[in-house]
Amino acid sequence: MQNIIQLTHIHKSYTLGQLKQPVLHDISLTITAGEFVAIVGPSGNGKSTLLNLLTGIDRPCRGEVVVNGSALHRLREEQLSIWRGTNVGIVFQFFQLLPSLNLLQNILLPMDFVGKLPKRERLERARYLLNLVGLDEQAKQLPGQVSGGQQQRAAIARALANDPALIVADEPTGNLDSATADSVFELFSALQRQGKTLVMVTHNEDLAQSASRRIAIHDGRIHDDQYLSKQQSTA
Amino acid sequence: MIFNANLRQKVSADLLAHKSRTLLAISSIATGLFVIGTLLGMMDLQLGGMDNAHRQSQPSHISLMLKQDADIAVAETVRNIDGVANIDTLTQITAQFKTPGATQSQTGTVLFRTDYQDQKYDRMTLLSGSFPRGKSIAVERLSARFAGLNSGDNIEFITANGAEKLAINGIIRHPFVKPPAFGGPLHFFIAPELAPVFGIPAHTFRQLLVQIKPPYSEEKTRHIAGEIRAKLAASGIAVNATLLQNPDRHWGRAIFSGIHLVLTVMAWASLALSSVLILNTVAALITQQTDQIGIMKSLGARRRTIANLYLSEVFILSLIALLIAVPLSWAGAFYSSRWILDVFNIGLNGFVYSSQALYLMIAGGLLAPLLAALWPVWKGASMSVRQAIASYGLGADFVSRGFDRWLERAAAALLPTLYAVALGNLLRRKARLLWTQSVLIIAGVLFIVIMSLIASVNLTLDNELARSRYAVRVGFTQDQPAEIVKDIVRNIPPTAAVEFWNRLPAELFLHDKLIRQSGSLGVQMIALPTDTSMYRPLIVAGRWLDPADDRQNRLVINAETAELNGIHVGDTLSAKLMQQPAHEWQVIGLYRWFAGSGYAVEPVYAPLSTIQPGNLNERRHSFALLSADIHSLAEEKTYVEALKTAFQQQHIKLDFYTTLAKLEQRQFAENQFRPITGMLLGLAVMIAVVGAIGLSGTLAIGVLQRTREIGVLRAIGASSSAIFKLFILEGLFHGLLAWLISIPAAFLVAEPLAKKLGTTMLGIHLDFVFSLLSAGSWLGFVLMLAVLAAYLPARNASRIAVRAGLSY
Structure with a gap:
């Protein structure tokens, strides 16, 4: 299989006041297309920073980030926005749907930004995605009018809007009850079966165990990296 | 209000941590206060200046302009009429003259008083040089400025003795002259020695100035004026015109009433707008600091402590804004009043400020922001610890109902998604929308009313011309x-x-x-x-x-x-x-x-x-x-000159005030109305600019409040131009909505308001016409303002990096 993510000798630190705070130390990582990767670890150890590097939300201090063939560390902010729209779908912990748009419009929005599909096909696809996540009846509801689980499923549908090869989720079930979290996880598994690559940060060890690969981050370093379906550890 | 050192530290840290937000809040309050201080100060200084100048001139209560020269003995008989306190006399005649270097002569007014040092009423003030003496003359201040005349210049008059050059040796202020810019003649003053040269018979007068015995009342004055006219008629003296004056109120007050109405609307609209901006700023601050509120509460802070903390921040912002706005508004009120009073031939000597405006600024400037901030502060301070510490993402509590919902559905069906986002954002904060809109709507209504007033003035003049078939x-x-x-x-x-x-x-x-x-x-x-x-x-x-x-x-x-x-x-x-x-x-x-x-x-x-x-x-x-x-002003001018010359050759004197050329008269009327309608139009534009500043502030606050949302949009692929477009669109929707509401509102109020302004300010009864053109041009103007207002906030929004947005 083809590598979709290639991190090479990544270093990242933040400056807090006069203090330089290292967050990631010399991370090198390769993720193959079609994998479902769960990143776990204690809070403040660099999981979200790693995710931000994969999506171009943040930049490394040193090292190279190549995702879906693009060297993100070389792209400008504006280029990164455009790249994200086409190549990656992001799912946030607090859903982050636009409150003034209904669920259907929230899904249409990334398609409008990217303009990959002709206009008439966007609505068709948005309805298809809502149906995929089981929200076709809530299409005209505002985010504030539906449950947290439904909002998260709408956020997943939004992440799929431009049919990106990579879906990145930051604590997607962190704000959901266990039953809803299970249904969201099912959705991710189904996406993986369809050939999508998924990278998910989670504190939920049960969910992490259900992914195809589990990477544990500790003190800014990869502490453990397991291919769970093959029960194989590379760390 | 300020508590212990730690909380004081938090207040200063909050204000300094987000300098752009702090500057925006200060500039919002300062702009509102500046506009209020300037406008209220202007009104106070103008009316005060006008009335003072009026009182200082010792205005006559009755001024009678006679048809012919009257012997001074007649004036003495008037003095004996019951109720008359005293009288004064003067003579005004028209004369032909040439200014230095001019090839053609023009008609002006020559004014003569027997003793300039002993003027009882309608006193003329010497500004420079000396009162007329011997063969030296003086020129009126506005005339001197209009014609570029100075002391030492020679004016060539056509007198009974033929052409005579007379040197200007003084500049005088006359309290009742029509400015030459509005079609009034140039005014010159002559000494008794020159009276025979100008054909003024000895011991005669043409204008009788009368003051009645106190107490003054309009009814009594009117009655005595009638008695004086009867007395003069008995002596065979006809009165062409009678002017009655209130000794305490300047004659120009009526003109200012409409302007002051607009100024007052503008002042309070500005205060309301700056209060809304404060409300928005505080709401943004509270939203951003909800977790801090939660933490402070979990540490034992009471609702009152939290409220005091944020109200203290607002108080400090208001105080800084007040310190900035006060001197600026003093200068604004003084210089604009000086300019306007100058049109009325009134000078403001030395710097003066309105203490009334200052007190209102202090009261409004400190109180209005605190009142505006009270609701979001109290709401924030009343949050439970659980609510404050939890975060539910972007506006999770946002629910729209009724008309909004209908509008959003319509927008979703008809507009691209980005437009729908912009429209949704517009409707998210109702109070903010209402106040921002109110100022833009008021500006729109005023603009259309004033343009309709101008169109109606033109229609009225056209109709009057159509009724007059003489040239x-x-x-x-x-x-x-x-x-x-x-x-x-x-x-x-x-x-x-x-x-x-x-x-x-x-x-x-x-x-x-x-x-x-x-x-x-x-x-x-x-x-x-x-x-x-x-x-x-x-x-x-x-x-x-x-x-x-x-x-x-x-x-x-x-x-x-x-x-x-x-x-x-x-x-x-x-x-x-x-x-x-x-x-x-x-x-x-x-x-x-x-x-x-x-x-x-x-x-x-x-x-x-x-x-x-x-x-x-x-x-x-x-x-x-x-x-x-006759089809043009040029043809008319040639014709009038030919008539004047022909009558002059036959020694027939024409009366400057009653000889009218129709087209020229129309132009004078337009010239006379233009400064007033122009001033009103300027004020409407100023309100629109205040509205635009308000809109800019509202959008800037929107950028702050929606920073995280911008981050999310970035994360799902929105480019800088898409973000920029989003805020520009929101501004355009504001402009479009204000325009849509202002058209029917203007249609309803335009006729009564324009007619009222017509009678009070211009002194004419208008044939009303609603200016459709202005409705169209207002759309263009308000959209342009909206784009200008949205530009900076939109640019700032488009520069927010995705990580900065998401971590907000």
Whole structure:
């Protein structure tokens, strides 16, 4: 299989006041297309920073980030926005749907930004995605009018809007009850079966165990990296 | 309000941590306060300055402009009338003159007082040089500035002795001159030694100034003025015009009433707007600091402590804004008042400020922001610890209902998603939307009303011109024989026809009581042929004169005067003409006078054939009305010059004030109205700019409040241009919504408001027309303002990096 993510000798630190705070130390990582990767670890150890590097939300201090063939560390902010729209779908912990748009419009929005599909096909696809996540009846509801689980499923549908090869989720079930979290996880598994690559940060060890690969981050370093379906550890 | 050192530290840290937000809040309050301070200060300084200048000139209560020179002994008889405190006299004549370097002569006013050092009423003030002495003259301040004249310049006058060069040796302020820029003549002052040279007979006067014994009342003044006119008429002296003045209120106050109405609306709109911006800023601060509130509460902070903390921040912001706004508004009020008062020939000497405006600024500036902040602060302070510490993502509590929902559904169906986002954002904060819109709507309504006022002024002037079919009305200083006048004008092309009118000072009585006129300069009877082809006023009741009225005592009077005195068509009035006994006259019609109740002598129309048989000056006339095929101002000017020259050659003096050329008159009227309508238009534009500043502030706060949302949009692929477009669109929707609401609102209020402004400020009754063009141009203007207002916030929003947005 083809590598979709290639991190090479990544270093990242933040400056807090006069203090330089290292967050990631010399991370090198390769993720193959079609994998479902769960990143776990204690809070403040660099999981979200790693995710931000994969999506171009943040930049490394040193090292190279190549995702879906693009060297993100070389792209400008504006280029990164455009790249994200086409190549990656992001799912946030607090859903982050636009409150003034209904669920259907929230899904249409990334398609409008990217303009990959002709206009008439966007609505068709948005309805298809809502149906995929089981929200076709809530299409005209505002985010504030539906449950947290439904909002998260709408956020997943939004992440799929431009049919990106990579879906990145930051604590997607962190704000959901266990039953809803299970249904969201099912959705991710189904996406993986369809050939999508998924990278998910989670504190939920049960969910992490259900992914195809589990990477544990500790003190800014990869502490453990397991291919769970093959029960194989590379760390 | 300030507590311990740690909380003080938090207040200063909050203010310094987000400098752009702090600066935005300070500038919002300071802008509102500056506008209020400037406008209220302007109103105070203007009215105060005008009334002070008026009082200092020792205004006459009654000013009578006589038709001919009167012997000074007559004035002494007036002094003895019961109720008269004292009198003063002067003479104003028209004269031809040339300024240095000019090739053509022009008509000006020469004013003469016997002793400039002993002026009792309507005092003229020496500004530089000296009062006229011997052969040296003085020039009026506005005339000097308009014509670029200085002390030492020689003015060449056409006098009884021929051309005579007289040197200017002083600049004088006259309290009652029409500015030359508005069509008024240049004014010069001469000494007694020069009076014979200008044909002013010794010991005579042309204008009688009277003050009545205290206490002053308008009714008493009107009554005494009637007695004076009767006394003068008994001596064979006719009065062309009578001006009554309130000694404590400047005559220009009426003009300012409309302007001040607009200024007051603008001042309070600004305060309301800056309060909304404060509300938004505080709401943004609270939203951003909800977790901090939660932490402080979990540590034991009480609701009151939290509220005090944030109100202290608002107080500090307000105090800084006040310190910035006060000196700026002092300067704004002083310099703008000085400019406006200068138009009225009033100087503001030395820097002055309005203490009333200062107190209002302090009260409004400190109180309004605190009141505005109270609701979001209290709401924030009342949050539970659980609510405060939890975060539910982007506006999770946002739910729309009713009209919003309908609008959003419509937008979703009809508009691209980005437009729908912009529209949704517009509707998210109702209070913010309402206040921002209110200022833009007020500006839109005012703009359309003022443009409709201008269109109506033009229509009224056009209609009045259509009713006047003469090209030139020639007024004589003394009534002239018709045959001589006919001979003169017949040879001057393009004269087509001539008609003669007479004017006679008249006193009208209803049930033996002198009637009140709506015109402020008194009434005069205009006697004209019943089959006149030169003029037909707008008849609103009864009918106009016709040949059946020949030799009958029939009158057509001003409808407003009729209403003022309860006179109806068919009523009988008693009219006293000069030295004749009173006769009964029947009112057959009422006309509407476009000149309203401004400074004008009000005509009462009567058949010429009724007046002439009993008139001593039979076949002599006050006016010759000439029709001629004239199409341009240039043609008209040439024609008038030819007429003037021809009459001058025959030693017939024309009266500057009653000789009118139709097109020139229209231009003067436009010139006279333009500064006032221009000023109103300027104010409407200023309100719109205040609205735009408010809109900019609202959008800037929106950027702050939606920073995380911008981050999310970035994360799902929105480019900088998409974010920029989003905020520009939101601004455009604001402009479009304001425009949509302002059109029907303006349609409802335009007619009554324009008519009111027309009568109070311009002194004319308007034929109203709604300006559709202004509705269209306002759309363009408000959208342009909206784009300008949205530009900076949109640019700032488009520069927010995705990580910065998401971590907000």
